[in-house]
Amino acid sequence: SQTIHQWPATLVQPVGSPLSLECTVEGTSNPNLYWYRQAAGRGLQLLFYSVGIGQISSEVPQNLSASRPQDRQFILSSKKLLLSDSGFYLCAWSGGTGPYEQYFGPGTRLTVT
Amino acid sequence: RKEVEQDPGPFNVPEGATVAFNCTYSNSASQSFFWYRQDCRKEPKLLMSVYSSGNEDGRFTAQLNRASQYISLLIRDSKLSDSATYLCVVNTLTGGFKTIFGAGTRLFVKA
Numbered sequence: 001s002q003t004i005h006q007w008p009a010t011l012v013q014p015v016g017s018p019l020s021l022e023c024t025v026e027g028t029s030n031p032n033l034y035w036y037r038q039a040a041g042r043g044l045q046l047l048f049y050s051v052g053i054g055q056i057s058s059e060v061p062q063n064l065s066a067s068r069p070q071d072r073q074f075i076l077s078s079k080k081l082l083l084s085d086s087g088f089y090l091c092a093w094s095g096g097t098g099p100y101e102q103y104f105g106p107g108t109r110l111t112v113t
Numbered sequence: 114r115k116e117v118e119q120d121p122g123p124f125n126v127p128e129g130a131t132v133a134f135n136c137t138y139s140n141s142a143s144q145s146f147f148w149y150r151q152d153c154r155k156e157p158k159l160l161m162s163v164y165s166s167g168n169e170d171g172r173f174t175a176q177l178n179r180a181s182q183y184i185s186l187l188i189r190d191s192k193l194s195d196s197a198t199y200l201c202v203v204n205t206l207t208g209g210f211k212t213i214f215g216a217g218t219r220l221f222v223k224a
Contacts, residue, residue: 043214043217044200044214046212049212101147101159
């Protein structure tokens with residue numbers, strides 16, 4: 001069966017520091033991968049999605065970037081965090097073809113201080 | 114108008130009640146639809162897919178109305194454990210993939 005891992009579970013970082021969040025998927029090949037952010041009390045905002053290695057689509061221009069160095073690895077990064085980057089970051093995967101049911105990892109709760 | 118809209122609630126219902134949520138979407142080209150459940154401070158979990166013909170899973174029934182552009186979720190015989198936030202998701206594949214989550218509807222089931 002497929003599983004999705006995210007780490008770390010929680011993170012407290014100062015403003016201006018870099019960020020690297022990692023997500024890996026097991027038990028499937030060539031998944032679509034997604035990064036979402038959920039601000040406190042708000043809905044999910046799609047940040048990036050990827051349909052294959054090195055293929056990244058950005059939904060919202062900001063100081064975050066994503067990379068997919070391997071088929072089942074998705075990384076979210078920032079060179080300099082802002083206070084507004086605080087939130088619950090969720091990685092998800094879906095099968096390579098429709099209807100695109102997405103399955104989420106446990107998430108990383110990021111607090112920028 | 115938001116692309117996907119849900120009544121934020123909260124819906125406060127007694128155990129055993131039937132409760133229904135709606136979710137409207139603006140893009141008539143949308144092609145796949147889902148309901149997710151999210152518990153406090155947890156990741157969303159897929160509850161069920163939504164088809165034009167409707168689908169049922171135990172106490173849960175989902176419906177899609179393409180003409181009026183909304184999806185619905187009906188929960189019968191509510192349990193305390195149904196308390197959560199329910200998110201609708203709308204995917205559009207035409208002109209490039211797009212997935213949009215509704216902001217969610219909060220449900221509290223009380224004894």
